[in-house]
Amino acid sequence: MHRVVITGAGTVNALGHDVPETLEAMREGRCGIGELEFQDVDRLAVKIGGQVRGFEAEGRYNRQQMSLYDRFTQFTLAAAKEAIAQSGLTFSGDEAARSGVILGTAAGGVSTWDQNYRLVYEEGKNRVHPFVVPKLMNNAAASHVSMEFNLKGPSFTVATACASSNHAMAQAFQMVRSGMAPVMITGGSESMLCFGGVKAWEGLRVMSKDACRPFSANRNGMVQGEGAGIFVFEEYEHARARGADILCEVIGFAMSSDASDIVMPSKNGAARAMSGALADAKVDRSDVCYINAHGTGTAANDKTECAAVADVFGPHADSLMISSTKSMHGHLIGGTGAVELLACIMALRDGVIAPTIGYEEPDPECALDVVPNEAREAKVNVAISNAFAFGGMNAVIALRRM
């Protein structure tokens, strides 16, 4: 078994176009959620989201690339560039042949589906651009990262709705830990903020029309976000030998399936994933100082998650901190665990706990320290990041300070 460390991080999300901007916004408790801007938004009942602004494909990518890159791929490539540049790695020879890319996305090129359905159904066109399929496919982002950075090892895309990124990172971790790959690029992305993407979520009636307020008694639903989070997972000795700057260590993970309901979360499934991650990491529950919550701001998730934390951590639940950064960047669905891992890295590396903003009223069913509204300084040795998906598929990752 090898130790696994993170040597690069990159992101694009509603809080920033890179990691420093994003962490600054998280420290300041800034909200990236606002009025949505896209075609036909006036026909939606839900008009807010954590939309990435000022990210122009023009200038970043050439004409041919733009015709092949859906927005979720554009975000992914920008984040991967930042992460790999930070790591200082370049890939060639045997190392390239063994290093790969595992990314999460719930739905891939949603805006490509949306635009082209609009053309053929609404506008009555009978011809679509030849690259619709390679642009919308869920593995497009992972494929383009592999091509851009010469990564020729195990590469694929994981889709487990809101847990996609955590499942992807768990797989990448497993491959580096087992010695199968020296380096894996991992994380995830999502871009559903278009008419069809938001309309579908609207149908489920779980969306807030005004704000995402996780754990607050007056919370009224989730708010969608978009973007990407990408990381370089590297074998520890490999990183040390080249003098890499290590952001933190990945020490364990666990996955579980509720096997109960397609949308309602289960306390037992969430608890099994958290306790499994601690067992895999060989850490005691009292070592955990911070939990990056799934914390969607829905009635069902937040109370179930808090109950699961209480079950797993017992009395220690009252002394740890748990926050949901979805209050700031929205719910990035398949990309959410990746962007939220940044909050864990900030806690471990910088000793700053990102707050749960929008918190207005205590909820007795969420009676934990949710770091309301303002970031806090604390020394954190071990943090875990939760993701609990529709379909009852859960994945929790455990990290340690270096």
Add this chain to the structure above:
Amino acid sequence: MSVKDKVIEIIAEQAVLEPGDVTMDSSLEDLGIDSLGLVESIFAIEEEFDISVPFNANEPTESDFDITNVQSIITGIEALITAQKA
């Protein structure tokens, strides 16, 4: 703009060349246009002239549409326009 000039413009854009660099006897391969570039060019041509080009990337030589060089493509398109707009 004539059909010929418009087709040359589409091919030049795909090849990232000036229209003046596209000669009638150039093959798409000479111009550096790969199979993806070819289907994208055909899409652009269909959109421009509102025609349907019979082309299957699996058997390019079996199509009635001759893609040997720029001249054969233009001749093919002119014929399709005449047939489909008649």
